[in-house]
Amino acid sequence: MWIEEVSRALLYERGNTFLHRLDPRVKLAYIAVSALMMFLTENPVSLLALLVLHVLLAGLGGLASKVLSLLKGLALFIITIMALNTVLTYFFSFIDPLSLALAFYGMVVRAVVVLAMFTIFVSTTSPHELTQALMRLGLSRGYAYSMVVAFRFIPIIFAEMRDIYDAQRSRGLELEKGSPLGRIRKLAPIIIPSIVCALLRSKDIAESMESRAFGACEKRTFYRPIRVRVLDAVFITAVLLLQVLCVYPDIVFRIAGVG
């Protein structure tokens, strides 16, 4: 089922790949740079090159299967949104089919790249590292922890939703049957328990963190401080250069004196 695929892809797993060793701030910078580069170009060849670059990066970190299962899990969702988007664009802006096809292609590539980056970040960054990164970037403790907890609980919430779905199916809930409106109404038995369980869990977490003296000291230090090292510098430079090459090949070649 799609929930299983997604939760498996997003699970943080301890490891020792170079992606695990990177400073989380550098990984965030990587995402920011890549997102920017991706929206600077409409050129199909450049987009394809960027896609190959990110997928290769995930592959080097041993995450290819995770990206694939995230893609598989979200396929229906992505296709629906894109089809809707394409159809609406076609009817309301009267653009020619070729540009439409190109726009569609651009959407697909960007979606896959975003998923790949997301997988790289989520499955190789521990909650501990993420907290530190956010706090070093100036976020206050309360907000940093809220984000980290939310992030940390993604796979757990998905697993819980699967249990809820199983329990309701065992009581005869059939989501596949009925009119479109009826089907939406049928989601209540899934959504309500999910929200209730998430709220109860957040209360439990708050209580257990407070009972372990969360927020007792104004300034906190970290057991294993994160540090930018040579690897990080090499990584971010390489990623930046390669992406500039993908997006502005003519400029790069001119500077290098090739073209």
Next chain:
Amino acid sequence: MRACPGEVVTTESLVVFEDVWYQYPSGITALRGISLEFRRGELVAIVGANGSGKTTLIKHLNGLLKPSRGRVLVFGVDTRKSNVARLARHVGLVFQNPLNQFFADTVWDEVAFALKNFEGRVNSEKILGVLRELGIDHLKDRSPFEASLGEQKRVALASILVYEPEILALDEPTAGLDYRSKMTLLSILLKLRREGRTVILVSHDLEFIARARIDRLIVLSEGKVVFDGNPREAFYNPELLVASCLIPPQIPRLFIRLGLDGSSTPLNEEEAYVDLRKLGVGVHVDRGG
């Protein structure tokens, strides 16, 4: 050796597992060649350590999970050729956490849910009957979230019992319950058994099982059935249980230590009392109970 206090356990097999293997998408193999039969009217307990495959096994009963290899037949129908909605009519599954299913405003609506799905209409008498039977009729207009855990577990049980499935499987029904709630649960289970329904109890609460007068015990270990038979035999075999990360209930342990297990094999204090009196141990004290 004492016979089990069963009335009529027919030999009619309702569910058959034929060399069932199950591998989760994550790659973990949870079941490794399970072959089992569940017969009409028996009260069976499935025990095993955490991760031994108990929950995975019962999720095969109504097709929530389909075997990776082998097959499961429910009333002769291969679960792979059927669907959960059809199978769940015959097999009611009560999950461990009642909060994973509550969504309605009132206990009444919560219990009516499965009835509406399976029968298309609400039979008020049935709902009220089940609520009374489980002693939760006073909660009918309250929210299921307001009830205590013991009551919530009973609401979850009621929401399945109401449509009268022939087979009932309960996952960890005693977890988190106090003594009194456990005894209430036990009397409900025994009543279902008397009605000729098949009850499958998944638990690692061996003390509860020793009290429950079950017909048959199944011990799972690492996805395999390591014991299937008379609970007395398993509870007086500590090696078997310890190898499966379990420990016998207190009374069998005491009788083994005293070396009495050659002549008497009680499962709980009730039976132990009778056996010890026969051996001439102790003085009878009438406490008016």
